Structures are given as structure tokens and as C-alpha cells.
Amino acid sequence: MSLYSDVDFARVENGALAGRLVARFWQPVALAEKCVAGRAMRVKLLGAHYTLYRGQDGQPRMTQDRCPHRGTSLAYGWVENNGVRCRYHGWKFDADGRGEEFPAESAAYARSLSLRTYPVREYLGLIFCYVGEGEPPEFPRFPELEDDSRGTLLTQAVVLDYNFFQRVENDHDEAHVFFTHKHLMAKYGLDQIPKVAAEETEHGLVVVSTRQDGRQRVGYGFMPNILLREVPIPQDRTKMSILLAWRVPMDDTTTFSAMVNRVGTFNEALPDLGDVEDPAEIAARVMRCEMTLDEVDQNHPLLPIIQDTVALGGQGAIADRDAEHLGQSDKAIAVLRRMWAREMRALRDGKPLKTWHRPGDFEFGKEIAGAELPAVTH
Template identity: 30%
Template sequence: MISAEQNDFMTRVGAGTPAGQLLRRYWQPVAISEELQGPRPVRPVQLMGQHFVLFRDEAGKLGLLDRDCPHRGADLAFGRLENGGIRCAFHGWLFDAEGKCLETPAEPPGSKLCSRIRQGAYPVVEKSGVIFAYIGEGEPPAFPEFDCFVAPGTHTFAFKGLFECNWLQALEVGIDPAHASYLHRFFEDEDTSESYGKQFRGASADSDLPITKVLREFDLPEIQVAGTDYGMRLTTLRKVSDEQTHVRVTNVVFPQAFVIPMSSEMTISQWHVPVDDTHCYWYAIFTSFTGPVDKQQMREQRLQLYELPDYTSRRNKRNDYGYDVQEQLTQTYTGMGEDINVHDQWAVESQGPIQDRTREHLGSTDKGIVAFRRLLVKAIEATQQGQAVPMVIAADQAAAMTGPPSIDGVNETAGQGTEAETYWRAADRERRVKSSWAAARLGA
């Protein structure tokens, strides 16, 4: 049983909080690249309760600054991009991407005020269509050479969406393999050839068995949890017959991401990033091992549900997530449409702005959640003591990290004693051998 104090210890992320100190040791997604397209590439950003302005200057350089101008506190998110930086609309003070004050135009000639002013500025990098920022102290960790970061830009697609709840309960839905048999249950199987860009609608690898059928008819999974250098691996087994076992391998990348299969050709790397204690964005990078991603189709599919500029869901708590009783009786288990992001959003938002874990009763299928919470608490305590934590890594460690393997397939030789790990390792290698960009890395 978790106490209210322990719950706060894990979930609250404002400046100076234990969990907030931990999460500030990592790169955090703050925008997707397309948000800085158009005539004025400036976006306000809120991250863990702090307010920033993100911009791309005239030379294309990214900057992330504290949002309040150091002169009189006006909002730099309304500033003008000019003369090598962002200029406050109140008095014209100009700051570059490093936070250096370039001009204080109203000051008298010879004034040295500008040289004494420095705006808070933070490292920013752009990877696979996602802009990451580091707002912690000291040097940021290196990026692991995972598939989502090393695949060519043609083979990745990035998107995001807002959840109105705490980051941890949003993340924990991805550490819970059992829920898919209910929350994402479809009563009929579609043509799997029409499943591009949709999760849980295609066929499992190595078979023509629809994933919807697997989840619907085999709802008693065996879940295995293993610690890894990047966090945790979850292997979920569903025995389909004496000769077949459905094998699904998902990963938790510490502290707040998971890597899961989307289809036989794509994986999803997804972060749950706190806006504040009661809101979070999910950021996803879809990575293709076959041909280039059809970015237009993927984007159009998602814009049917999400509204710009804040990437809020059209189905939300204010309209009961589009719930339809007839649909619930005949088509989907939730009656909330076919997009699994809506299902997940309802599940985690219905727990409240911050889930009251003092009232929960965990079962055996929650073993991944239990293991992650232990890992999280241990890392928070280590941070308080100035000790090392997982995934705060140097460049040589990052270069040694690949994958991680993420498979959704049917092992046809389960009846002959073949272990699940043997199957998924072979399936992962086969997918890489056939991939133009991944095959080139096998000998690295």
C-alpha cells in the first residue's frame, strides 16, 4: 500500500521537489519540429511547472529561454524575432539563443547595463522531429543510439497529444500489458492490409493473425519483467494454441518513456512529459524499418482527433470522450471510438488529476508497474544523495545502446520448447537485416 506522502514523492515535479529534481537530470521533449514552422517560429513552453519561450532565430538556431523578460517581467513569447534573437515587445531588449543580452535600446549611449544582463537559457537539440531541452544542472546526459534517434528522417514521424492528468499515471498505462485485452478490444477484425498508421489493427509478425483477435480471445497473458541497462523489458505471452504463442516485447526507458511495437514494420517511442503536476504531453516518434513513413497520412490520421495549436483531443472529459452506448454494445469495449489514444486518455484521466494510489489494489499483472515504481523511488532517493541514476550516461555508454528490440509476433514453434527470448531476438534481427538503414548498423 502506498501512502499519500509516497504518492506525492513520486508524482510532484515542481522546482525543488524530489521527483522534479530527478526528471531535471534528463533531456525532456518540449515541442515537435512542426510547431516552429511558419512565419513566426516562437512557442511558449511549460515544463514541470516552469515557463519558457522556445524559438528558432533567423539563422535557424534553436533557443529556449525563461519566458519572463529580466527587465520588467513581460512575456517574451510575444517577442519579435529580429537582429539575431528575440526582442521583448515592452522595451525592446534583445536576447540571443544563449540568453546573452544583445541590446537595451532605450539606455543612454555608453551604458554597460546590457553586458550585465543574462537571461536564463537552456540547451536544446532536435532529433527525429522532436525538440528536446535540458533544464537541469550540470552537463546533460548523452542520447542513446536507439532506433528512433538513428533512423533517417524519412523513416520517422513525430506527433504529440495532451493528457489532463499527472505524468506518472499516463506513463503507467504503457507498463501494463494486460489492459489491452479490454481497454483496446474490438469486437470485429478489420482488413489488416488497411491498418497503416493504426495501432492494434494490423497482423502480428510471422502470421496473418489480427492483433485484435489475439487481444480479444486470449486475455490471460503471462507477463515477464526483466531489468535492463536502459530500464525494463516486459515480455507478454499469450498462448494461442499448442503450437503457437503470441509474443509481445515492450520496453520502459527510464525515466519516462516506453518503446513498443506499433506494427510489424513500425515501433513507437513515447515520452510522457509533465507540463505541471496535473497535465502532461505524450510525445511519440514512429520509426519504420521498411519504407519511408507516409508522414502526410500519419499526420492527417492524427489531426482527425487532435486540434492545433495545443494538440488537445477532440474527444475529452468535457464530451465524455465521444462515448456511444450502441458502439459499446456492438463495436468497441469502451464505446469511445477506434483510436486507442482516446481509450488511454479516458483510463488515466478518469483516475483523477493525480491518481490516489492509497486506494488502489494491485494484482499479479501489475508486476511491471510495481517494478518501475521501485526503480523510480530508488532513483529519486539517489538524486537526493548525489548518487548516480539510470540513463544519465556518457557518450561511450550511449553509443553502446541500440534498439531496444520491440516485437509483436507469433512464435510458431512454441510447442517444441523454443523459448520466447530466442524467438523475439531472431525476429528482431530478421527485421533489421531486411531494413536498409538498420542493416547498415548490424556490424557497427
């Protein structure tokens, strides 16, 4: 019998516990570059749509998706100054969501209606929002990715056709990298399955993997769905790159995966994304057994995402955790599930939840100081 038969890590829609937990934290919903001034866009989080737009003042804003008149998505309308006007009947709402002009209706009626609006922040090339109850928590900052000395900021996002919690668990699965990403990882000396240690922290969890030669690698999870670690990326083949990632549930079976890197030396041989096959289609071909992962272009800009999509999508849109048989390499996943289950039960039962925070003395890599795996390629 599952240890967690009373909680569901995967489902987030319609007030599900996992969704209520995620909603208590700031979440990215779009690339900042996609939120163009003067144009509205539709975004999805926890099974619900919202309208996101950037006003004439350059500030992003997010409102409820549907116009309160007849229910058409406001994302299909247009931006006027810092407000938004519905395409259906022209109802206009100002920058704060207040009714401003309703053609064919009185000014008093317009003033009587308002949109629900949501706190929004722009950070590291992403647009974040808070859709939970009450005041939002302190916005999370990551000085490691604000540090220009680490290289050029690279912010990317992909939509994945499987549940977000599979992606979160995979972030702390040290054993998979030696098989799913074997060619890329081997160039950095990651060619041995390590011993894994994991423990809960003030911010989430820390995972330390130790190789037979004593060299170590560390990864950090920030509750509920953030990863911070160094990883090899196709954009820089000279050394590992620091990665900050959010795995955001758009709905039960779709994930918005936002990734922020610092790139020291760009791989000039890497083709532009517009010049290569769609990574989702490549993964689909592999999953139809029309090709293998070894046959995928090893110089594809999103190669690690293709590889992970095959492995994680291969679990199904929502993994069946009751059919699993975990082993000693899954220690970090066990810690992660234990934390999530405790918090979800507390939320369900109306009990206090842990106040997660980044401690003032947090320092990337301090747990493995002196034993780090060399970050440069072989």
C-alpha cells in the same frame, strides 16, 4: 500502508523530487515543425515556462521565459536575427542570451544583463532541452527510429490533462491493451491476457508478455519516462509499427506526450486530423457518459490516445495510488515504482544515483527472438 509513502511519483512542481529527477534527463518540449523560424513560442516543463524560438540560422534556442526588465514573457516578443526582443519595452538579447540593445538605457547597462539559456537539441522531429543542474548527460539516440528502412518517420504530440506518471505506468501495463484497445489489438492476435515478466536493466526496464501459445511481446522503458516497443497504430493497418514515446510532465496535472513512429504502409482511408473531432473532446464526451468507447470512430487517427485518455483520465488528474490493489498482471508497474522510489530517495538523501545508459549490445527484440508475436495484421 503504501510502500512509497515517503515519495511522490506524481508531483513535479516547485522543486518536488519527481521533478528534480526528470530534470536530470533531456526532455522534448515541442514538435520541431511548430518551432517556426522567426517566431517565439512558450513551452512548459515541470511547472515552469520557457521561451523557445528558432533563429535566422535555423537553430532552435531556449531561454528563461520572463524578460528581466519587467517580467513579461519573451514568447510574446519577436525574433531578430538569432536573438529575441521583448514586446513590452524592446529589450533585445542576442543568440547567447546576452543583453544587446535596451532602448532608453545605456549600452553598458545592456551588457550587464543576460538571460538564462538552456541546451537544446533537435531530433526525430522534436525539440529537446535540458533544464537540470550542471552539464547535460549524453543525448539519447535511438537507431531504430533513425532507420529509414522501417518506413516513413511520423512524429506526433498531444497534451493530456492528467499526470505524466499515469501515462508512464500505462506504457508498461500489458493487461489493459485487451480491454481498452480490444478491437484494434485483436486484429494483431493480441486477444489473450498474457503472463507478464519484468526486470530492471541498465537503461530502465524490460517487460516481456507471454501468451498461452508461447508467442511473446517485448517493451522497453528507458529512465525516466521513455517507451520503446512495437504497437498497432491507425496510420498503418498492415503491421505493427515501432514506437518511441516520451511522457513529459508540463506540470502536476498536464502531460506533453511525444510519439515517434516509423510507418511502412500508410492507411489511405485514414482521415486527416483537421477533418475529425478533437480527440480531447471525444474523450470528454465518453467520460461524461454521453457515448461509449465502442461508439468512437474506429478510424480516428488518434484512436489509441482517445482510449487511453478515458482510462487514465478516469483515474483522476492525479491517481490515488494508496487506494489501489495491485495484482500479478502489475509486475512491470511494481518494478517501475521500485526503481523510481530508489532513485528519488537517493536524490533526497544526497546519495549517488544509478547511471542509466543504453548498453552497446542493446538489440530490439533479442529477449524474445524466435517467439515473437507476428507483427502483421490478421
